[in-house]
Amino acid sequence: GEDVEQSLFLSVREGDSSVINCTYTDSSSTYLYWYKQEPGAGLQLLTYIFSNMDMKQDQRLTVLLNKKDKHLSLRIADTQTGDSAIYFCAERTGNTPLVFGKGTRLSVIA
Amino acid sequence: DADVTQTPRNRITKTGKRIMLECSQTKGHDRMYWYRQDPGLGLRLIYYSFDVKDINKGEISDGYSVSRQAQAKFSLSLESAIPNQTALYFCATSPAGSYEQYFGPGTRLTVT
Numbered sequence: 001g002e003d004v005e006q007s008l009f010l011s012v013r014e015g016d017s018s019v020i021n022c023t024y025t026d027s028s029s030t031y032l033y034w035y036k037q038e039p040g041a042g043l044q045l046l047t048y049i050f051s052n053m054d055m056k057q058d059q060r061l062t063v064l065l066n067k068k069d070k071h072l073s074l075r076i077a078d079t080q081t082g083d084s085a086i087y088f089c090a091e092r093t094g095n096t097p098l099v100f101g102k103g104t105r106l107s108v109i110a
Numbered sequence: 111d112a113d114v115t116q117t118p119r120n121r122i123t124k125t126g127k128r129i130m131l132e133c134s135q136t137k138g139h140d141r142m143y144w145y146r147q148d149p150g151l152g153l154r155l156i157y158y159s160f161d162v163k164d165i166n167k168g169e170i171s172d173g174y175s176v177s178r179q180a181q182a183k184f185s186l187s188l189e190s191a192i193p194n195q196t197a198l199y200f201c202a203t204s205p206a207g208s209y210e211q212y213f214g215p216g217t218r219l220t221v222t
Contacts, residue, residue: 008150031209033210035213041215041216042114042200042202042213042214042215042216043153043200043202043211043213044213045210045211045212048210088152088153092209097143097155097158097168097209097211098209098211100152100153101152102150102151102152103152103153
C-alpha cells in the first residue's frame, strides 16, 4: 500500500539551510509534491518533481529525489522566519488522489 | 486561495446534530476533494469527486456523506456529529488530468 513518512519536527536558525526529508513506499509514483501550510491557512503547492528527475531547483528551494531509496528531500536555503510552517510531502500514483505525509513542522529561530 | 472558498470557517455544534460544510470554487476544475486534518495525523482523505456524476470514498468516509451539486460545489455532511469528528476540514480542487491540488482555507469544526 501507499505510505509517505516524514519526521514531525525540525528546528533551524535563521539564515541556515533547512532540509526536510520524506520517504515513500510506492515505486510507481509518478510525481512527488511539496506543500506548505502556514498557521491558520490551507495548503499551498510549493513545488513538485517528476519521477524521472533527480533534482529541481526553484529560487531558494531545491528538491532532491533518490528513486532507488524512495527518498525525497526539500532544501530551503537561507531560511527565514517566514518559512516557519508545516511542510507536507505527497505522492501521486496512477489515477488516484495524492497521498500526503503527516507533515513536518519547521520552526525558525531568530 | 481565494478561488476555493469554504463556509463556514468555524463551527461549534453538539453531538447528534446534522452539519453541512460547503465548498465552492471558481477555478473551473473538475476534481474536488474533502480532507480532515488532525494534529499528528496529517491530512486524511474523506471523499473525492472527479466530475459531477462521480463520487468516491476516501480513507475515512464512515460518518460522512457528500453531494456534488455542480462542477463548482462540493458539500460534506455529518449526519449525526460526534466529538471525534472535531477537526480542521479542507476542500481541495484539481483540474482534469492533473493532480496538483489547490486548497481552501479550511473549516474548523468542534463537536461538543
